[in-house]
Amino acid sequence: MRRDRRLLQTMAAAAAAALALLALWAGGAVGLVGATLSEEERRVLADLLGPRLPLLVMVALAAIGAAVAAAQPLYRRWIAPPGRLLEQARVLASTDTLRELRPDGASRDVMGLAQLINDLVGQREQFKRDIAEQVAQASRNIEQERNRLAALMSELTQSVVVCNLDGRILLYNNRARLQFRALSDAPTLAGGSELIGLGRSIYAVFDRRLVAHALDSVQQRLQRGVANPSAQFVTTTRSGQLLRAQMAPVRGVAEEGADAPPPISGFVLMLDNITREFEQESARERLLHGLTEGSRGSLANLRSALEMLDDEGLGPELRERFIGVARDEAQAMSRRIDEVAAQTSEGLATRWPLEEMLGADLVQAAQRRIEALTGLRTGQHELDESLWLKLDSFALLQALAYLAQRLRDEIDVRSVHLRLSAADAQRARLDLVWSGRPMSTETVINWERDPISAGGETSSLTVRDVVQRHSGEFWFETDRTRHQAFFRFLLPLAQAAREDADAAFLRSDSRPEYYDFDLFARSESSHALDDRRLVELAYTVFDTETTGLDPAGGDEIIQIGATRLVNGKLLRSESFDQLIDPRRTIPAASIPIHGITPDMVEGKPNIDEVLPAFFRYAQDTVLVAHNAAFDMRFLQLKEAATGVRFEQPVLDTLLLSAVVHPNQESHRLEAIAERFDITVIGRHTALGDAMVTAEVFQKLIPLLAEKGIHTLGQAREAAQQTYYARIKY
Amino acid sequence: MTTRILIADDEPNILISLQYLMKREGYEVHVARDGQEALDMLRAVQPALVLLDVMMPKKTGFEVCQELRADEAIRATRVLMLTAKGRDTDVAKGLGVGADAYMTKPFSTKDLVQKVREMLVAGAA
Numbered sequence: 001m002r003r004d005r006r007l008l009q010t011m012a013a014a015a016a017a018a019l020a021l022l023a024l025w026a027g028g029a030v031g032l033v034g035a036t037l038s039e040e041e042r043r044v045l046a047d048l049l050g051p052r053l054p055l056l057v058m059v060a061l062a063a064i065g066a067a068v069a070a071a072q073p074l075y076r077r078w079i080a081p082p083g084r085l086l087e088q089a090r091v092l093a094s095t096d097t098l099r100e101l102r103p104d105g106a107s108r109d110v111m112g113l114a115q116l117i118n119d120l121v122g123q124r125e126q127f128k129r130d131i132a133e134q135v136a137q138a139s140r141n142i143e144q145e146r147n148r149l150a151a152l153m154s155e156l157t158q159s160v161v162v163c164n165l166d167g168r169i170l171l172y173n174n175r176a177r178l179q180f181r182a183l184s185d186a187p188t189l190a191g192g193s194e195l196i197g198l199g200r201s202i203y204a205v206f207d208r209r210l211v212a213h214a215l216d217s218v219q220q221r222l223q224r225g226v227a228n229p230s231a232q233f234v235t236t237t238r239s240g241q242l243l244r245a246q247m248a249p250v251r252g253v254a255e256e257g258a259d260a261p262p263p264i265s266g267f268v269l270m271l272d273n274i275t276r277e278f279e280q281e282s283a284r285e286r287l288l289h290g291l292t293e294g295s296r297g298s299l300a301n302l303r304s305a306l307e308m309l310d311d312e313g314l315g316p317e318l319r320e321r322f323i324g325v326a327r328d329e330a331q332a333m334s335r336r337i338d339e340v341a342a343q344t345s346e347g348l349a350t351r352w353p354l355e356e357m358l359g360a361d362l363v364q365a366a367q368r369r370i371e372a373l374t375g376l377r378t379g380q381h382e383l384d385e386s387l388w389l390k391l392d393s394f395a396l397l398q399a400l401a402y403l404a405q406r407l408r409d410e411i412d413v414r415s416v417h418l419r420l421s422a423a424d425a426q427r428a429r430l431d432l433v434w435s436g437r438p439m440s441t442e443t444v445i446n447w448e449r450d451p452i453s454a455g456g457e458t459s460s461l462t463v464r465d466v467v468q469r470h471s472g473e474f475w476f477e478t479d480r481t482r483h484q485a486f487f488r489f490l491l492p493l494a495q496a497a498r499e500d501a502d503a504a505f506l507r508s509d510s511r512p513e514y515y516d517f518d519l520f521a522r523s524e525s526s527h528a529l530d531d532r533r534l535v536e537l538a539y540t541v542f543d544t545e546t547t548g549l550d551p552a553g554g555d556e557i558i559q560i561g562a563t564r565l566v567n568g569k570l571l572r573s574e575s576f577d578q579l580i581d582p583r584r585t586i587p588a589a590s591i592p593i594h595g596i597t598p599d600m601v602e603g604k605p606n607i608d609e610v611l612p613a614f615f616r617y618a619q620d621t622v623l624v625a626h627n628a629a630f631d632m633r634f635l636q637l638k639e640a641a642t643g644v645r646f647e648q649p650v651l652d653t654l655l656l657s658a659v660v661h662p663n664q665e666s667h668r669l670e671a672i673a674e675r676f677d678i679t680v681i682g683r684h685t686a687l688g689d690a691m692v693t694a695e696v697f698q699k700l701i702p703l704l705a706e707k708g709i710h711t712l713g714q715a716r717e718a719a720q721q722t723y724y725a726r727i728k729y
Numbered sequence: 730m731t732t733r734i735l736i737a738d739d740e741p742n743i744l745i746s747l748q749y750l751m752k753r754e755g756y757e758v759h760v761a762r763d764g765q766e767a768l769d770m771l772r773a774v775q776p777a778l779v780l781l782d783v784m785m786p787k788k789t790g791f792e793v794c795q796e797l798r799a800d801e802a803i804r805a806t807r808v809l810m811l812t813a814k815g816r817d818t819d820v821a822k823g824l825g826v827g828a829d830a831y832m833t834k835p836f837s838t839k840d841l842v843q844k845v846r847e848m849l850v851a852g853a854a
Binding site: 299308 | 740742745746749753814815834835837
C-alpha cells in the first residue's frame with residue numbers, strides 16, 4: 001500500500017514536473033517569439049497554429065506521459081531501495097533478527113550502504129557471542145571452584161563453618177556436622193541439625209558477644225595491616241563440651257581503584273572439640289605435679305637423713321633413727337610410684353592412631369589379600385555390613401594373610417572364610433574360619449608370637465602386637481557341631497562413623513547440600529517476615545503421623561519428619577526424623593496407614609522430649625505442612641505439657657495449591673504431586689511426606705509469583721481467601 | 730649468747746635431720762609442728778631465723794610469713810622457706826610474701842647450713 005502510494009506520488013511529481021517544463025517552454029517561446037513579430041505576423045501565426053492546437057496539446061500530453069513512464073524505473077532504482085533499506089535496518093537494530101540485507105536493483109551506493117550495515121550486524125553478533133561465551137566460561141569456572149571447595153571441605157578432618165556477618169551459616173563440612181551432633185542437647189533426636197544447617201544462626205551454639213569480640217579483634221588486626229588476621233576463643237557449650245574456635249575473616253572483593261582494603265563480609269570458624277584433650281592434659285598435669293611435688297618432700301627427708309649418717313660423731317641411737325627415716329621414705333616413694341604407674345597405664349599409654357573403616361570393606365580386602373598371597377579359596381558368611389571398625393588395616397590384613405598361610409602350610413587347609421559381627425556396643429568379632437582339624441593351644445601361641453611373614457614379606461610385628469595395637473583380643477576356638485575351627489579377633493568399633501553411616505542412609509542425593517554461597521549476599525532484613533519474599537525465606541517443611549484424627553479425643557503424635565528449604569534449595573541432609581512413644585495403644589486400624597507398629601515406638605522418647613528438640617530445629621523458619629491445620633492442632637494441644645509454642649508463620653500447601661489451581665477437584669498431596677510430576681517415595685512416613693510436601697511447595701512458589709503473590713504476607717492472605725480455608729477443620 | 734632458730738615443719742622425718750643439723754652448728758633449736766604453733770613460738774622465743782615449711786596444717790608457710798612481717802615484734806626474723814613446691818610461681822610467691830630465701834626440697838644439708846650462716850651474718854650486720 002505504502003509503496004504504491006509513494007510510487008503514485010513519484011509519478012504525479014514526474015507529471016507535474018513535465019507539465020511545468022512544457023508550460024515554461026511554451027510560455028517562453030510564445031513570449032520571446034511574439035515580441036519579435038509584428039501585429040500582422042502574430043495574427044498569421046495565430047491563424048496558422050490555432051486550428052492545430054489539439055496537435056500541440058497531444059504532443060505535450062505525450063511528453064508528460066513519457067515523463068510519467070520514466071518515473072517508474074527511476075523510482076525503483078533510486079527512491080524505493082533506500083526506504084526499504086531503512087526499514088530493514090531498523091528491524092535489525094531493534095530486534096535480534098539475523099538477516100542479510102539485499103536491496104536488489106538498487107544503485108551502487110545503496111548496495112554499498114547495505115553491505116556496510118550487514119558487516120556491522122555481523123560484528124555485533126560476534127561481540128554478543130564472545131560475551132556470552134565469556135560469561136558461560138566464567139560461570140563454569142565458578143561452579144567448578146565451588147564444587148572443588150565443597151569437595152575439599154567435606155574431606156577435611158578439621159571441622160569448618162563459614163558464616164556471613166549476621167552469623168548465618170553458609171557452608172559447613174561433614175566433620176562439623178558430626179561435631180555439632182556431639183554438642184547437641186538432644187543428640188538422638190535432632191542429631192545436631194537443630195544447631196547446624198544452612199541459613200541457621202551460629203549464635204545458637206556460641207555466645208553472640210564472644211563472636212563479636214573475636215570479630216572486633218580480627219578487625220583491629222586488619223587495620224594494623226596484619227597479613228593473616230585471625231582470632232581464637234575457647235568456650236563451653238550448653239552440653240558442657242569445651243570448644244576451641246579459630247576465626248579467620250572472609251574478605252569481600254576490593255573495588256577497582258579503591259585504596260581501602262575490602263570490608264569483611266563474613267568469617268570462617270575452625271572448631272576443635274578439646275574437651276577430651278583438655279581432660280587428658282589436666283590429668284597428665286595432675287600426675288606430673290603429684291609425682292614431682294610428692295617426691296620432693298620424701299627425697300628431702302631421705303637425703304637429709306643420709307647426709308646426717310655421714311656424721312662421724314653420731315651416736316648409735318640417732319644413727320638407728322636416721323636409718324629408720326631412710327627406710328621409711330624409700331618405702332613411701334615406692335608406694336607413690338606404684339600408684340602413679342597404675343593410673344598411667346590406661347590413660348597415658350601411647351595410642352596407635354587407628355583409622356575408621358567399613359567392616360565389609362575390610363573383609364573384602366582381606367579376601368583379596370589372602371587369595372593373592374596364598375592361593376586359598378575364600379568366602380564370607382554372616383557379615384554384618386553396617387559395622388564400622390577402628391583399625392590399623394594394613395597390619396591387620398598382614399596378620400590375616402599370615403595366619404591363612406600357616407593354615408595352608410601346616411595343617412593343609414584348602415579354603416577359609418571370614419565372619420564379622422558385633423560382640424557388644426564397643427567391639428566387633430572378626431573370625432577367620434576353616435573346616436577340619438583343630439589345633440593345639442601351644443601351636444596357636446607360637447603362631448601368635450612369631451613375627452608375621454606372608455608371601456615373602458616379613459614384618460617386625462607379631463599377631464599379638466597387632467592385636468595390642470587395637471586394644472583388642474585374639475584367641476582360637478572350635479565349633480564341634482559344625483566341624484569348624486576359627487581364630488577370633490576382638491576389634492574396636494568406630495562409633496562416630498557408624499552414626500554418620502546411618503545419616504548417610506537417609507540422604508537420597510549423591511551430594512549433600514552443605515553450602516550455599518548465595519546466603520552471603522543476604523542480610524538480616526529489618527522488614528517483618530510478612531514483607532519478605534517467599535523465595536528468600538527459610539522453611540521447615542514437616543509432617544506428623546498420629547494414632548488417629550482426633551487430638552482432643554486423645555490421639556497422639558507417633559512420628560515427626562521434617563526437612564529444610566533454604567534459598568529455594570531442599571536440604572535433604574538436614575532432615576529431622578523421629579518416632580515417638582505415644583504412651584497409649586496404636587489402633588490396629590491406623591497401622592496400615594502409617595506403618596508404625598507398637599514395637600517400633602517402644603523405648604522411643606516421649607513427645608515431651610521430642611517437641612522441644614523439634615522446636616529448636618524449626619526455630620527462625622516458616623513452618624510448611626500439607627493440611628497444616630491438622631498438624632498444628634496436635635502441636636498446639638501439647639503447648640501446655642511441653643512448654644513450647646510454635647509462634648512462627650505457617651503455610652499450608654493444600655491451601656496454596658487451591659490458590660494456584662482453583663479449578664482442580666483434589667488437593668490431596670498425592671494428587672498435587674502427580675500434577676507436578678513429583679516421584680513419590682516413602683509416602684506415609686512422616687519424613688517421606690515432608691519431602692514430597694517440600695517439593696510441592698518448591699513448585700508452588702513460581703506459580704504463586706505468576707499470580708502476583710511474592711511475599712509471605714501475600715501468600716498467607718491468598719490462602720486465607722480460598723474456599724478450602726473456610727472449611728473449619 | 731647462742732643464736733635461736735625455729736624449725737617449723739609437720740614432717741617428723743625431716744624435723745629429726747634438721748634438728749640434729751642445727752644443733753650440731755651450735756644453735757639453740759626450737760620446733761613447731763604446724764603454722765599456728767610456729768607463730769606462737771616466734772612470738773614467745775623470738776628466734777633470729779625460722780626454717781619455714783610451706784605445706785603445714787592450720788596455717789601455710791605463706792600465711793605465717795605474711796603475719797610475721799606484719800607483726801612489729803617479730804618482723805626482723807630471718808625467714809628461709811623450705812618447700813616441695815618447686816615451680817617458679819611458688820618461689821615468686823614465697824619471696825613476695827616476705828621470705829628472705831627459698832630452698833626447694835630436696836636440698837643438700839651443706840647448702841642449707843651455708844645459707845643459714847649467710848642469712849644470720851646478713852641479719853646481724
